[in-house]
Amino acid sequence: MITKYLALPGPTEVNPEIMLEISKPIFNHRNVIFKDLLERVTEKTQKLLNTKNEVYFLTASGTGAMECAIVNTLSKNDKILALINGSFGQRFADIAKQYGADVIEFHGEWGKGFELDKIKKIIDELGDNLKGITVVHCETSTGVLNDIEAISKLRCSDKTLLLVDGISSIGAVKVEVDKWNIDVILTGSQKVLALPPGLAIIAFSSKAIKAYEESDMPKYYWDIGKYRKFYIENRETPYTPAIPLFVGLLKQLEVLEEKGFDQEIKKHEKIANMVRYAIRAIGLELLNDDDIAANTVTPIKVPDGIDLKQLRKILLEKYSVDVAGGQGKLEGKIFRIGHLGNVEPLFIISILAALEMALKELGFEFEVGRGVKAAQEFWINNLK
Secondary structure, eight states: OOOSEEESSSSOOOOHHHHHHHTSOOOOTTSHHHHHHHHHHHHHHHHHHTOOSEEEEEESOHHHHHHHHHHHHOOTTOEEEEEESSHHHHHHHHHHHHTTOEEEEEEOOTTSOOOHHHHHHHHHHHGGGEEEEEEESEETTTTEEOOHHHHHHTOOOTTOEEEEEOTTTBTTBOOOTTTTTOSEEEEETTSTTOOOSOEEEEEEOHHHHHHHHHOOSOOSTTOHHHHHHHHHHHSOOSSOOOHHHHHHHHHHHHHHHHHOHHHHHHHHHHHHHHHHHHHHHHTOOBSSOGGGBOSSEEEEEOOTTOOHHHHHHHHHHHHOEEEEEOOGGGTTTEEEEEOOSSOOHHHHHHHHHHHHHHHHHTTOOSOTTHHHHHHHHHHHHTOO
């Protein structure tokens, strides 16, 4: 079965032009062609992140980059504060625990933002003993966009590192790495960058590099010192990279830069608002309040009397639409529409039309066409 409408929060649809770039013949990753390619994608990624920090590329998933962030900046028994309001915040914490960090978990309500005053109290109590804070910018499992700038300002010690999972946010919302004093931030190729999975990006501040020099956690493939050495000395990676993905990344960054990174952010914001407006018109309930809602994914509560498995099955088998279910404690309670990367308004209207037909087939009472009409009206009324 071919999925024509990939409405997931990753992986996302890949532009045919990018696929053509990726399909070009492979070349030696130890020659001048790759050296030039690596230098160019590094510079353009720094522009995307608004940073002068060091940027490195891992042939891995985003989870690999999360592990890389932990093992290169922390030591065994270091106290860290893991901010958790979804499954990926928990994953960050679990990785740190696996490597022997002393993890203090702060749990926020899933689908809600953090209570910053409570976090501040913990940070102040720990002072210089707090070596790091882990947090997910866009918690994909719940659709919450956490306020990284505000969280960064809660720190009371220069010794506390801020490690940020930006996998589902970078490119869709403004990320000011240097201005917000983010020490490590990471993302993956299969999200807003709209490439096939397999390439992770990670940036380290000078403070994070200093922490690397003191870190005693075991590492081999993830050893950022090797990536630094190879890049500084030869403009290479220490291990065989996913060459086609680097080629695709350069092309995609060129396209985004030509459009304007800010314009891409505005597009994502507008489409996210269009989806939320349409879902409410259908009569469905959103999980998140608008002020904390992500630009890349919209979680929707499963209405009473609707079998989520049947809904997703109808969408996939009859209309070739693939939407995501819930994760962890929200499994079976929500479904999620992803709208990131190359997403455009007509794609969203198609998803909404399929959703309406599937809901009607399952007996949900509403006026067919209300969601599609609302989406169209929203887009027309917000063309500027």
